[in-house]
Amino acid sequence: MEFLAFIGSAMLFATFALTVLFILVMVSSRLSMLILLVVPLLAVIILPGTTLAFLSYRHFLFADGLVPVNNFHILVTVWSTLLGIIIYTEFLTWYLKSGKKKLAGSQKNRSPAQIRGMLNRSVLKAKEILAKRG
Amino acid sequence: MMMAARKLVVLILILSFLSSSADAHDIHYENIWIFKGMYELRPGERAELDGFTVKVHTVDMNNGQPSAILLVYINKDFKESFYVDAAANSEQVYNDELKIDVLAISEGIVSLEAYRQRYEQVWITSIAKTSLGVGDIIEDGGYTLQVAGVTEEGATIVAGSDEGLTEDIYLSGDHRKFSEEFMLHVIYVNRKSREVLLETLRPGKPEIKTDILTGKSTYDSGENIEYQLMVGNNGTIPLHGLIVCTSSSEADVQEEKIQHAGLDPAKAKKFMIPISAPVTPVAGNISIVSEVTGYDYKGNQYSGSVQTELRVRPYISASKSIEKLEKLTMDRDFGTDEYFRISILLKNTAGFPKAVTVTDELDPSLIPYDLESTEWAVLVEANSVKEISYYAKPTTPGNFTFRNAVVQWKDGGKTYTIESGPVEEVFQIHGSMVTVEKYLSPNYALPGEEIKITVNMVNIGDRKVDAVLSDEIPPQFSLVRGQNNWEGTLEAGGSEQIIYTLVTEETGQLRLPAATVDFTDENEQQGSSVSEEMLLYVEDMPGSSQEEKCYEEMTYTEDAGEYTETGYEPEKPDIGRLKAAGFMVSAFITLFCTLAIIPAVAYLYINKVYE
CATH class of the missing domain: 2.60.40.10 (Immunoglobulins)
Structure with missing residues (x-):
């Protein structure tokens, strides 16, 4: 019974995580972050008994019963993982955009035409690869 | 008259025949010097020897040959003094009764052996009475005896050994000692039938047998052990100069060495040896060993030892x-x-x-x-x-x-x-006692849900009792079915179960008071027992039957015995939806902030660098 409960919880969390990731990739990272928060929040507000019972269900007891693992702990783990992915995706996107612009701006007068050509070719090549994968 | 005389003659003949063998008893004995033991004596010390006392008076170590003066007493009366040394004057005899043989005089100590002259059994029958005809041969102890012939002069017997053949004529009652190891005794020579009745004798040997009696096998620390050593002589000749040495690695043996003059065959002597058990803080075994040494008349040493283990309790x-x-x-x-x-x-x-x-x-x-x-x-x-x-x-x-x-x-x-x-x-x-236990099912309910209350009463005493159960229902509950009170008789060992159902519309943590049983036994002795107070958690939102089932299955069990599990998170059901939502939002924000620290720092740093 406990094993079945764990499988059910794991499937629910996996569905939730995949949904968030899908929205992150296909729609928007901000929307995925919002969904990450809002879905459990709405569940608590609409079905507090069920949601709390689900979140407080204990799957394991580690370290001789000292460390309980409830569904809430799994939710927090999923949150932190997905939040990390979203935040770093946003940050890296910004960095790549702004860094490229600034780098291009600062080296405009000094870079020889050959180097610019090489960079442009590299960017185009990367875009092609990304377009093929996408 | 003639008949009576004939009978008398026959009787005399029979007695004389028997007496000839009785005479042979004497040949078993010899007047010999019996070894009485070896002693090491300082001046003033003495050795007790069957009525004789030998005392070392003085020892002179100044001359080239150390010498000593020995005094001999009989029954404590001085008899004679002897000048002895370890050379020419080493052997002294007093009155053909006591012989003192000085072995050495060194460092003021006289080492001597003492012998007593005594008529003592030495020879033991080896081959009992045997009838031999002319030409018959018997062998015993390396000797061969053959009856060569029987004449009027007597029986001619040839004795053969490693040393050669010896031929002698023997009459009835004659005996001959061929060596210190063999003797022939001719009991009767029948000239008519030309037969010889003879026996052979050889020197006997003593044999030491030891046995220990300790009374009990376990002793207290420091207790006196009843240690008795039985020394017996299972041999055929007497044992002399007995020395009993007792030792133990742990116990205190107060008399380690005891001397005794001698022990005849088939006799035993009991030695009481005082021993104190050691004082020990832990129980342990102690070992006591006794060694017995004795000598035969020639001074040959015989010994035996015995060991016993005893348990000693802590002090x-x-x-x-x-x-x-x-x-x-x-x-x-x-x-x-x-x-x-x-x-x-x-x-x-x-x-x-x-x-x-x-x-x-x-x-x-x-x-x-x-x-x-x-x-x-x-x-x-x-x-x-x-x-x-x-x-x-x-x-x-x-x-x-x-x-x-x-x-x-x-x-x-x-x-x-x-x-x-x-x-x-x-x-x-003996006595009267009724135990009462109260259970709820479920412990977590929704408003309007039925709550089953079970009260068990068991008479654990050995008398019949009249019992009255009173179990109050708090005002926020209403009784749906069953009865919350009971009155009746409980036999010894008997039990009673009361079940009733309650319902409430209140929410939160609700208390159900303890059930009380008052009882009176056959001897009019009164008593009462109280169960534990119960807690019920009622959810603040009416839920569907599906929700309720889910909650019960995942959080609590029907068995009230597992109620203690809720002790891990007792405050959990108090969290309302807003609190829970607030908690989740705060947890999310905390996680976000924590994860965003590094990207934020990196963002600020990069912006500063490019500026």
Whole structure:
């Protein structure tokens, strides 16, 4: 019974995580972050008994019963993982955009035409690869 | 008349025939010097030898040849003095009765051997009476005896050995000693039938047999051990100069060496050897070894040894005894009729006082009377007994067993522990007692949901009781079905279960008071028992039946015995939706902020660099 409960919880969390990731990739990272928060929040507000019972269900007891693992702990783990992915995706996107612009701006007068050509070719090549994968 | 005379003659002949063998008894004995032992004596010391006393008067070590003056006493009367040395004057004989052979005189000590002249049995029949005809041969001990012929002069017997052949004529009763190892005795020579009745004799030997009697196998520390050594002579000739040496690695042997003059065949001597058991803090085995040495008339040594192991208890010992006493009619608390008097007897067999800690663990159903704990620190004086006595009251009727009392003390920096002997008796306490237990199902409910209350009453006493159950229903609950009160009779060992159903519209943590049973037994003794107070958690939102099922399945079980599990998170059901939502939002924000620290720092740093 406990094993079945764990499988059910794991499937629910996996569905939730995949949904968030899908929205992150296909729609928007901000929307995925919002969904990450809002879905459990709405569940608590609409079905507090069920949601709390689900979140407080204990799957394991580690370290001789000292460390309980409830569904809430799994939710927090999923949150932190997905939040990390979203935040770093946003940050890296910004960095790549702004860094490229600034780098291009600062080296405009000094870079020889050959180097610019090489960079442009590299960017185009990367875009092609990304377009093929996408 | 003639007939009577003929009978008399026949009788005389028979007696004479028998007496010829009786005469042979004498040939078993010889007048020889009997070895009485070896002694090492200083000036003033003496050796006791069957009525004779040999005393060393002076020792002169100044001359080239050390010498000494020995004094001989008979029954403590001085008889003669001898000048001895280890050379020409080494052997001295007093009155053909006592021979002293000085072996050495060194460092003021005279080493001597003593011999007594005595008519003593030496020879033992080897081949009993045997009838031999002419030409018959018998062999014994390397000797061959052949009857060569029987004439009027006597029987001619040829004796052969490694040394050659010897031929002699023997008459009835003659005997001949061929060596110190062999003797022939011709008992009767029948000239008519030309037969010879003879026997052979050889020197006998003593044989030491030892046996130990110790009375008991286990002794207290320091106790005197009843050590008796039985030394017997299972041989055929007497044993002389017995020396009994007793030793033990742990025990204190007070008389390590005992001397005894001699022991005849088939005789035994009991030696009482005083031995004290060691004083030890731990139980252990001690080994006592006795070695017995003796000599035959030639001075050949014979020995035997025997060993025994004894158990020695620690010097602190404890015993526990239980006495069941009747309570006074006025003082029958806890519904029980009897109580216990527990005595712990501490014994210190050591020669010094010892401080010990005594712990007596009681059954949880027993309450010591007028005591905070059943642990005592006491001083037990040397070689004394101390008693600890206390009373314990049983809180329920039933059977009681007692554990061993534990005594701890320190000796030489180490801690030692012993336990009292086990109390194997099972004590039955009579009385009247009804236990009551109350259960809820479920412990977590929704408003309007039915709550089943189960009250179990069990008469654990040994008398029939009239019981009254009163279980109050708080005002926020209403009774749906069943009865919350009960009155009836419970047989000894009998039980009763009351079930009723409640419902409430209140929410939150609700208390259900304890159920109380008042009972009166056949002897008009009254008592009461109370169950535990119960808590019920009622959710603040009406839920569907699906929700309820899910909650019960995942969080709580129907069995109230597992209620204690809720102790992990007792406040969980108090969290409302807003609180829960707030908590989740705060957790999310905390996680976000934590994860965003590094990207934020990196963002600020990069912006600064490019500026």
